[in-house]
Amino acid sequence: MSASSRMARLLEHPAIWRGRSAARADVLPTGFAALDECLPGGGWPRTGLIELLIPRLGVGELYLFMPALAALTHRSCARWCAWISPPFVPFAPALAAHGVAVERVLVVQAPRALWALEQALGSGACDAVLAWARSLPAREVRRLQLAAERGRTLGILFRPRRAAREPSCAVLRARLEPAGQDGLAGQFTLLKSRGGLHRPIRLVWPSARI
Amino acid sequence: MRPRPIRKSEVVTFASPRPRNVPCAALPPPPDLPPAGFAAAAHPRELWLAVHVPGMHMPEMREDPAAERRQAELLQQLATRAQQFTPRVSLVPPDGLLLEVKGSLHLFGGINGIREAVESECAAIAARPVLALAPTPLAALAGARAGKALVVTDPARLVGQIAPLPLAVLRWPEETITRLARMGVRTIGQVLRFGSELLTDLDRLTGRMADPRSAFRAPERFRRRCNLLYDLEHHEPLLEALAPLLQELTEFLHTRQCGITQLECLLHHRHAPATRCVLRFAAPVADPRRLNALLGERLTTLCLPEPVRACELRSDEIIPRELPSCSLWQPGEHGGEAGASSSELIEKLRARLGAEAVYGLQVRADHRPESAWGAIDPVSGSCASGRSRAEILQPPWPAFRRPLWLLPVPRLLAESEGLPRHRGPLRLLGEPERIETGWWDGGEVARDYYTALDVRGVRLWLFRERTPPHRWYLHGIFG
Numbered sequence: 001m002s003a004s005s006r007m008a009r010l011l012e013h014p015a016i017w018r019g020r021s022a023a024r025a026d027v028l029p030t031g032f033a034a035l036d037e038c039l040p041g042g043g044w045p046r047t048g049l050i051e052l053l054i055p056r057l058g059v060g061e062l063y064l065f066m067p068a069l070a071a072l073t074h075r076s077c078a079r080w081c082a083w084i085s086p087p088f089v090p091f092a093p094a095l096a097a098h099g100v101a102v103e104r105v106l107v108v109q110a111p112r113a114l115w116a117l118e119q120a121l122g123s124g125a126c127d128a129v130l131a132w133a134r135s136l137p138a139r140e141v142r143r144l145q146l147a148a149e150r151g152r153t154l155g156i157l158f159r160p161r162r163a164a165r166e167p168s169c170a171v172l173r174a175r176l177e178p179a180g181q182d183g184l185a186g187q188f189t190l191l192k193s194r195g196g197l198h199r200p201i202r203l204v205w206p207s208a209r210i
Numbered sequence: 211m212r213p214r215p216i217r218k219s220e221v222v223t224f225a226s227p228r229p230r231n232v233p234c235a236a237l238p239p240p241p242d243l244p245p246a247g248f249a250a251a252a253h254p255r256e257l258w259l260a261v262h263v264p265g266m267h268m269p270e271m272r273e274d275p276a277a278e279r280r281q282a283e284l285l286q287q288l289a290t291r292a293q294q295f296t297p298r299v300s301l302v303p304p305d306g307l308l309l310e311v312k313g314s315l316h317l318f319g320g321i322n323g324i325r326e327a328v329e330s331e332c333a334a335i336a337a338r339p340v341l342a343l344a345p346t347p348l349a350a351l352a353g354a355r356a357g358k359a360l361v362v363t364d365p366a367r368l369v370g371q372i373a374p375l376p377l378a379v380l381r382w383p384e385e386t387i388t389r390l391a392r393m394g395v396r397t398i399g400q401v402l403r404f405g406s407e408l409l410t411d412l413d414r415l416t417g418r419m420a421d422p423r424s425a426f427r428a429p430e431r432f433r434r435r436c437n438l439l440y441d442l443e444h445h446e447p448l449l450e451a452l453a454p455l456l457q458e459l460t461e462f463l464h465t466r467q468c469g470i471t472q473l474e475c476l477l478h479h480r481h482a483p484a485t486r487c488v489l490r491f492a493a494p495v496a497d498p499r500r501l502n503a504l505l506g507e508r509l510t511t512l513c514l515p516e517p518v519r520a521c522e523l524r525s526d527e528i529i530p531r532e533l534p535s536c537s538l539w540q541p542g543e544h545g546g547e548a549g550a551s552s553s554e555l556i557e558k559l560r561a562r563l564g565a566e567a568v569y570g571l572q573v574r575a576d577h578r579p580e581s582a583w584g585a586i587d588p589v590s591g592s593c594a595s596g597r598s599r600a601e602i603l604q605p606p607w608p609a610f611r612r613p614l615w616l617l618p619v620p621r622l623l624a625e626s627e628g629l630p631r632h633r634g635p636l637r638l639l640g641e642p643e644r645i646e647t648g649w650w651d652g653g654e655v656a657r658d659y660y661t662a663l664d665v666r667g668v669r670l671w672l673f674r675e676r677t678p679p680h681r682w683y684l685h686g687i688f689g
Contacts, residue, residue: 058668062614062689080552080588087615091686092571092583094612102571106588108559109567116559125552178667182639183688 028154031067032203035188039172040195044068048171049145049155053164053191057087059178060186061158063205065130070099072127072154080106082120084131085113098206114140121155122147128154135163142169164191254345254365257315261292261307261328262354263337278304284335291331295324300347306354308347321361344368348380352398355379373399432462432470432525441480441517445509448477448518452505455523460498469494469531474524475505479516487512489561492553492589494531500554507561556588577647578655579616579685611643613671614689623672623682630672630682634665638672646676659685 010016027043029036036042044050044065054061073081081104083090092102106126110116113131120129121144129148136159148155161175173192179185179202189200263285281304289307292299295318298310311324318324325341332339342353342360349372353360356379362371375398377387395401413419434455442448452475463469471494477485487508495501559568570588574581623630630636642658656676663669671686 056666056668058615058670058687058689060689066614080555088687089583089616089618090571091579091612091614091616092573093579094614094689095571096573097612098614102573105571106556107569107571107585108563110559110563116563119558120555123552123555123558125555180667181663183663183667183669 028068028071030064031071032064034201035203038190038197038199038201040193044154045171046154047149047152049141049148049157049169051141051157051159051163051168051170051173053159053161053173053175055161055177057158059176060183060203060205061176064176064186064188064203065128065156066095066098066100066206069128070101073101073104074099075127078104079127080104080120080125082106082108082126082129084108084117084120084129085110086130087132117155118144118147120151121153122151124151124153126151126153128156130156130158132158134160138167138169145169145171168192254312254363256310256345256347257312257363258344258347258350259309259311259324259328260302260342260344260347260350260354261288261309261332262340262342262351263288263305263332264340264357281305284337287335288332288337291334292328294331295328302351306351308351310347311343321363344372352379355381369399369402373397373402377401429527430466431527432459432523434458435520435522437520438518441519443514443517445506445512448509448521449502449506452521452523453502455521456498456501456505459523459525460496460501463496463528463531466528467531467533468528469496470525470528471495472526473501473505474526475508476522476524477512477514477518478520478522479514480519482515484522485512485514485518489557490565491557494529496531504557504561507558511562553589577645578653579612579645581648581653583616613669613686615687617685617687620673620683620685623684625682630662630674630684632662632664632670632684636662636664636670636672638662639669642674644676645673661688 026046027039027041028046029043030039052061052064069081072078078101081100083105086107090105090107092105095105096102104127108116108120113133114136117129117131120126136157141157144155144157147153157170164173164175170192171194172190175189175191177187177189179187185202185204187200188203190196190198285301285303285305285307289299289301292307292309296309296311296314300308302308309328311318315321315324318327321343325343328341329339340354340357340359342350342358344350344353344360344362345365345368349362349368350360352372352375353362356375358375360371362368376396377390377398380398390396390401410419414421436451436455438451442451459470459473469491471491473489473491475487475489477487479485489501489504489508491504556568568588569585572584572586574584576582623632625631626635629638639661642660644658646656648654657673658676659671659673661669662672669688670684671688672682673685674680674682
């Protein structure tokens with residue numbers, strides 16, 4: 001018996017559980033076909049924490065989530081889409097132009113963003129919670145992840161690139177870098193996920209198509 | 211014949227307004243009737259055939275008792291003959307008969323058949339009648355007296371058909387009719403325009419109709435004070451001291467099936483004025499655990515000037531509460547609603563952070579970026595989310611011409627050789643967009659907006675003032 005066939009037999013054992021097949025059934029299409037292909041299950045997870053590491057604000061991190069937020073806020077039983085302590089004003093007309101139902105957006109300006117974030121994630125009143133965290137101990141990330149699971153909420157955490165050195169409990173961790181000359185594309189790299197393809201993908205933001 | 215007084219029963223039969231001495235000035239013309247009661251019934255319950263014999267009613271006969279008697283005999287004779295068509299025949303002296311013919315129409319060959327039969331009966335006693343058919347006896351009579359061979363079988367059309375008839379056909383007192391005519395009211399339709407409310411008001415005014423009024427009840431409020439055995443400084447023991455008061459409050463609310471939307475907690479000190487903290491709720495609340503949690507959140511943020519000697523709870527007006535119904539689904543699942551948990555979250559955040567810290571967004575129809583969005587109360591906003599999608603403003607500019615981030619205040623940029631700089635030189639992309647508006651409300655802007663790319667690949671939204679000194683500002687980041 002060759003090594004490969006023995007391997008195949010071994011893998012048939014029911015106790016063995018492979019990462020690729022463990023993709024959740026409950027996912028949210030990202031709106032980018034290339035991204036859907038490489039994410040486990042073919043989209044963003046519906047519950048849990050996504051950590052997106054970005055070099056600075058404005059590299060396309062909001063464009064990345066706009067199609068998903070538009071789909072979430074337009075469901076008939078849509079819950080809130082909460083923005084916890086956003087660094088600037090989320091511009092409502094632009095959100096509307098991207099298809100987000102503005103009336104489901106909730107903005108929370110909290111000096112203690114972490115507390116508000118945990119409340120929003122765990123309350124079950126939000127479909128998605130967006131937050132910007134400069135430094136966050138791994139212990140807190142674990143708490144946030146548990147809160148998101150409790151509230152069946154998708155938490156999107158934007159963190160600086162140096163957070164890559166810290167361990168994380170988030171379901172998905174990825175990095176986004178600007179790409180291209182005109183700032184209309186980004187390079188997305190999956191750093192940590194349960195399954196999925198960890199290779200860089202070039203994404204073109206929808207404004208380029210207009 | 212002596213003019214008849216108006217009887218109440220006529221007013222009722224007509225099912226339509228007929229004011230007596232109501233001034234007609236300044237009343238808006240009502241929408242085209244028919245009255246609601248009639249429109250509902252497609253088929254009339256009754257159909258009345260009025261037989262009016264014009265020659266029989268002559269004013270000069272009034273003084274002649276013999277002629278009057280002869281006339282009454284003739285009418286009775288006619289009525290006897292009419293009884294072969296229907297058992298319900300009424301006399302309307304001196305010159306009219308009313309036959310309820312709804313049940314006999316089929317037997318006598320429809321409306322035309324019965325008309326011909328009645329006419330031939332009248333011809334037998336040398337009378338030449340005018341016949342009119344209507345769902346109400348008075349309407350039929352009015353039509354016949356006006357000399358019109360009115361045929362109305364649809365109650366919904368009745369009012370339209372009788373509206374042009376002159377008021378004289380109703381045989382109201384002469385005085386009333388001339389007085390109305392002087393006011394320009396000459397037809398039935400003009401009287402109907404007054405609306406029935408006026409008549410009802412007059413009836414209530416004169417006590418002919420009951421006028422029930424709902425009694426005023428002073429709104430109930432909860433107010434309890436408890437003096438502490440010893441002074442308290444920390445919020446945890448304070449919350450414990452407040453617990454019996456909260457318990458009392460929830461019992462008070464439960465017995466009334468009510469909730470509160472505002473709770474005031476007063477903490478009295480020895481010298482300093484009482485510390486006041488107010489909790490506001492999105493929906494009426496009566497749950498002790500929730501009240502306790504929210505009050506706890508609020509107390510932790512409170513800064514007490516002195517130890518507390520007594521505490522007091524005061525409720526605002528109590529409001530009937532809708533009892534929650536549980537959903538089969540989890541919130542956010544298919545069919546599950548955010549429901550109560552969404553207002554709970556907002557209340558919790560607001561209790562700790564203040565009401566202004568939690569807000570919803572709104573698109574406003576304005577070209578100025580700073581006025582094109584607004585913060586709204588998320589609770590009322592979520593109520594409004596039931597409105598149709600078409601109502602939500604679609605921005606007038608091409609999509610994706612606006613950045614997702616807006617700076618709350620435009621940031622002044624440095625310049626070199628007339629071009630803006632932001633962490634290095636900026637590259638301007640594409641055509642500028644001019645926004646020049648707001649001269650009417652004092653917030654005038656005159657700007658040329660550019661999209662620019664900075665050295666690190668971030669797309670920015672800049673503007674240059676159109677008025678001197680033509681400075682450059684950063685106003686948004688594309689996201």
